[in-house]
Amino acid sequence: MTTALVTLHDTRVLRCAPDGPALDGERAALDLIGDAMGHDAGLVVIPAERCGEEFFRLRSGVAGEVVQKFANYRIRLAVVGDISGHLAESSALRDFVRESNQGRQLWFVADDGELDTRLRPTG
Structure with missing residues (x-):
């Protein structure tokens, strides 16, 4: 599978391939944000296996950095897996x-x- 742009319920979604670089810090977050902005996507979906080990170790601060970058650019993030x-x-x-x-x-x-x-959508 490759990275693909799809629309789910009126949301443009950048669906990342499982074999890409790890989401392991600010630089990786900015790369994904740039890709999302280039495709006018409002949501980035990344497979859980692409999140670096430090992402899940909250004390490292990696998850906080990543989430803050996505929030600053008003792009949502979903970790799937x-x-x-x-x-x-x-x-x-x-x-x-x-x-x-x-x-x-x-x-x-x-x-x-x-x-x-x-x-x-609800309702």
């Missing part, structure tokens, strides 16, 4: 994921079906 191993190791990460999923800026979803459900 199984992160249960990381969640089992950190109650802080479990709290972060739960809080993120209550908002609209950053989502952690298990699969494309869950992402589709979140993007589907």
